[in-house]
Amino acid sequence: MASVDETGRRTQNRAMQAARNDVLDAPRIDAAPKPAPVARILCTDLAGLRAQALGLAEAAGFTPDCRVITPKTPWSFLSPMLWPDPRRAIDPAALAPPEGDLLIGAGGAAARLLGTLRRRDLPAVIVQHPRMDPTRFDAIVAAKHDGITGPNVIVTRTALHRVTAARLAEERTLWQPVFAQLPRPLVAVLVGGSNGRYRLDAAAARAFADGLATMMDRDRVGLMLTPSRRTDAGARATLAEALAPRGAWIWDMTGENPYFGMLALADAIVVTADSVSMVSEAAATAVPVLLARLPGRSVRIGAFMDDMVACGRARNFAGRLDLWPAESLNDTPMAAAELRRRLGF
CATH class of the missing domain: 3.40.50.2000 (Glycogen Phosphorylase B;)
Known part of the structure; x- marks a missing residue:
């Protein structure tokens, strides 16, 4: 016959095991999903440039925050490469907070600006050949015809866009x-x-x-x-x-x-x-x-x-309809996936 102490230990063990089972059987509560990184998009008011930067951000799953680069006088009459401080050469609305998790720019003015704004905790990505030192960017996404290669360059066959x-x-x-x-x-x-x-x-x-x-x-x-x-x-x-x-x-x-x-x-x-x-x-x-x-x-x-x-x-095109079997040619998803991998997002 079991002693009173042994009976108590058995009862306690059964209670502890039941508690463990309740924990194992309880519905799993997942952690809240991590919010998408916010990409501040900077470019002049040109539809083609904006579409490329926005298309890259959307394909990468970033939340876009589009800002227009508007040069102030007298800097608007000069090439962006001649701006001594691009932060002072543009309308400050483009730089108003919040600054986001990364910067994506397209075109020469954006390249000049991103090269200045880039920090270790704020990576800078430029679309198209920046026409300046490529090491000033964390990533460059450029089409083959732009003629640029390097360890931080992602080369595409076509321009980036928003067609999905x-x-x-x-x-x-x-x-x-x-x-x-x-x-x-x-x-x-x-x-x-x-x-x-x-x-x-x-x-x-x-x-x-x-x-x-x-x-x-x-x-x-x-x-x-x-x-x-x-x-x-x-x-x-x-x-x-x-x-x-x-x-x-x-x-x-x-x-x-x-x-x-x-x-x-x-x-x-x-x-x-x-x-x-x-x-x-x-x-x-x-x-x-x-x-x-x-x-x-x-x-x-x-x-x-x-x-x-x-x-x-x-x-x-020679003035006549010409039909043949065609397949989609779209490198934007590839570029976006490679960008996320390289930046660790």
Whole structure:
């Protein structure tokens, strides 16, 4: 027969074991998810630069905090590389707190500023060739045609952008009723403009309009066209005069921008070859891309366009619809994943 002390010990042991079982069987309470790092995005007010920096931040899972770099007089008349202190050369609103967990910039002004703001606890990432000492940045994300390599450089085949499968699916649903009446195959036309290296002047606009009109007449395509902020009024008028009577849908630059909806719904895309960003966004879809070459010359941009043709992702536009099996070319997710790995986020 067990003693009173032994009976007590057994009772205590059973109670302790029951308590342990209760702990093991209790629902697991996970720790609160860690908030996404905040990326302060700094660039001048250019849509192409902003789209690249924002696209990188979104793909990396960062929370973007976009700030516009606005140079003050007299610094606005000088190259950013000549600013003695870039923090004093710009509107201070861009530097107002909170500063975030990292800096992402795009373009020359951003490079000059980030090189000054970078700290050990505030890494700096620049998009495009910074045209300054690359060791002043924790990471550089640049396209192959930018011609820069190094231990802190992530090289992509195309420019960074915000085109994703999810965004295209959402925009397809939103814009399908707007373009439903247009014939198929449906061609999206993305129009840039003169930029100091290429010209979309009166003669170039007329030649482009004639090529698009020929495609509509001979290939019986539906056509939806969006100009950009760089497309001057004369070029827009020339395109509208040639294409609207043939049933083309042309954005009048009022209301919501149809750009992503057009990418989502197109069976083919014609894009002027003055913009690496627009061609990169078109190449991220899974439809043929046709390059409308413009008068002018840029070694860097021309090399990119030639590479797109050489790899089979694009062909030159010659006034006719050209269809072939196409696959998405999109290096933004790769660059974003590699950036997180390198920075330890």
